[in-house]
Amino acid sequence: MQTREEKELVKAVVRVSRYLICIAFICLACIVLTITALFDTGQTTTSHPKVTDNTSSPVSPVVIPPSVETISRAIPADAWKAPDTSAIPGGKAGEMIRYGKELIAHTANYLGPQGSIAHISNGMNCQNCHLDGGSRLFGNNYASFVSSYPKMSNRSGRVEPATERLVECFNRSLGGTSPDTSKKEIQAMMAYLKWIGQGVKKEQKLFGNATEKLAFLDHPADPVRGKQVFTLKCMSCHGKNGEGLLTADKKAYVNPPLWGPHSYNDGAGMYRIINLAGFVKNNMPYGASYQNPQLTDEEAWSVAAYIDSQPRLHRDQHNDWMNLDKKPIDFPFGPYTDKFSEKQHKFGPFKPIAEAQKSQISKNHKL
Numbered sequence: 001m002q003t004r005e006e007k008e009l010v011k012a013v014v015r016v017s018r019y020l021i022c023i024a025f026i027c028l029a030c031i032v033l034t035i036t037a038l039f040d041t042g043q044t045t046t047s048h049p050k051v052t053d054n055t056s057s058p059v060s061p062v063v064i065p066p067s068v069e070t071i072s073r074a075i076p077a078d079a080w081k082a083p084d085t086s087a088i089p090g091g092k093a094g095e096m097i098r099y100g101k102e103l104i105a106h107t108a109n110y111l112g113p114q115g116s117i118a119h120i121s122n123g124m125n126c127q128n129c130h131l132d133g134g135s136r137l138f139g140n141n142y143a144s145f146v147s148s149y150p151k152m153s154n155r156s157g158r159v160e161p162a163t164e165r166l167v168e169c170f171n172r173s174l175g176g177t178s179p180d181t182s183k184k185e186i187q188a189m190m191a192y193l194k195w196i197g198q199g200v201k202k203e204q205k206l207f208g209n210a211t212e213k214l215a216f217l218d219h220p221a222d223p224v225r226g227k228q229v230f231t232l233k234c235m236s237c238h239g240k241n242g243e244g245l246l247t248a249d250k251k252a253y254v255n256p257p258l259w260g261p262h263s264y265n266d267g268a269g270m271y272r273i274i275n276l277a278g279f280v281k282n283n284m285p286y287g288a289s290y291q292n293p294q295l296t297d298e299e300a301w302s303v304a305a306y307i308d309s310q311p312r313l314h315r316d317q318h319n320d321w322m323n324l325d326k327k328p329i330d331f332p333f334g335p336y337t338d339k340f341s342e343k344q345h346k347f348g349p350f351k352p353i354a355e356a357q358k359s360q361i362s363k364n365h366k367l
């Protein structure tokens with residue numbers, strides 16, 4: 001027979017063991033969760049930017065702690081992929097494609113202020129904004145460009161040939177003038193653009209086209225907050241005054257300018273903050289990607305607002321957007337068909353403007 005004390009002791013031992021088993025279970029669960037989480041991040045951090053070849057190659061990405069959780073943003077398996085450059089044909093046709101690719105990657109060496117062919121642009125490269133030669137998802141890629149032309153330009157109100165679109169980027173993003181469209185340079189760029197967009201059908205919807213359309217904020221994008229983001233995450237490469245960093249021979253940029261006389265002018269696509277915020281979210285600081293963004297949406301919107309509030313060259317745009325209904329909602333120069341101010345068209349909030357435009361267009365359709 002057990003004494004009363006012995007019985008109590010056994011009970012206590014049983015109770016303690018129960019607790020220990022519980023704790024062991026909790027620990028096991030924690031270990032399993034941690035391992036699963038590690039596997040997840042492993043999958044989303046595999047993509048690294050390809051740093052391209054020669055002189056005007058960007059510097060290697062700086063490691064800046066991300067201000068966003070790395071949420072898995074999956075890329076669909078059937079997403080568009082640029083054809084492999086090793087598949088560029090030989091002969092004359094291949095030569096033109098290769099030359100076009102080179103002109104897009106290193107525009108400044110040929111057409112910049114010290115270019116070998118002409119001095120007609122601000123020193124930026126097409127590739128500064130059309131990343132990896134226009135092959136990057138959400139990096140202003142050229143996938144659907146050729147298949148969509150000739151098309152009605154909402155900006156000019158005319159049906160335009162594809163070459164005209166290149167001229168626009170020369171005049172606005174490269175703040176200069178374009179070589180004559182019959183010249184070898186434009187023909188070579190066109191050959192490359194045709195090659196990269198091969199197999200894409202007219203009006204085919206592609207994942208990763210142009211820039212990501214971020215969710216609209218319910219308040220104006222804030223340049224003051226944007227300045228803080230810029231100082232912390234952009235200035236090290238793009239310079240205190242957004243002036244960029246030139247190569248040692250000063251012929252091209254290692255890091256392109258974001259504002260000032262050598263950057264895109266106020267007629268460029270990047271002067272519209274919906275484009276700029278979407279570009280920055282998916283590609284900047286250099287090394288960020290769709291799967292691995294480094295900024296919250298709010299940070300991307302505010303840094304875009306800051307950059308597009310800085311001084312840059314002005315382009316007379318009073319002949320643009322003759323059809324006001326088709327004017328992009330973030331085009332920061334009036335007149336408009338709605339009652340929102342230029343300021344709201346520049347910084348948002350965009351939701352009410354988008355809604356007003358939608359109802360205006362459906363009204364026009366009914367007439």
Ligand code: HEC
Pocket residue numbers: 104107124125126127128129130140141142143144145148165166169170173174189210264268269270275
């Ligand atoms: C400062 C950034 C920037 C630079 C530099 C730039 N572009 Fe662009 N480009 C854009 C943006 C943004 C768009 C699309 C937005 C818009 O304008 O609607 C665009 C659109 C285009 C398109 C139309 C794409 C399509 O699918 O419809 C072509 C083609 C193009 N650019 C070619 C060029 C060429 C060629 C150069 C160099 C001579 C160049 N770009 C330089 C920012 C730039």
Ligand code: HEC
Pocket residue numbers: 058059060061062125127128129131132229230233234235236237238254255256257258264270279280284285286295303304
């Ligand atoms: C590690 C250096 C680095 C950092 C940091 C960086 N960038 Fe860039 N940025 C680049 C390079 C290099 C390019 C050109 C990419 C190319 O040519 O392939 C570029 C291109 C750009 C462009 C398009 C070209 C232009 O000059 O308009 C914009 C806009 C831009 N960066 C904005 C930003 C913003 C906003 C930040 C901060 C959130 C940032 N960048 C941080 C290196 C950097």
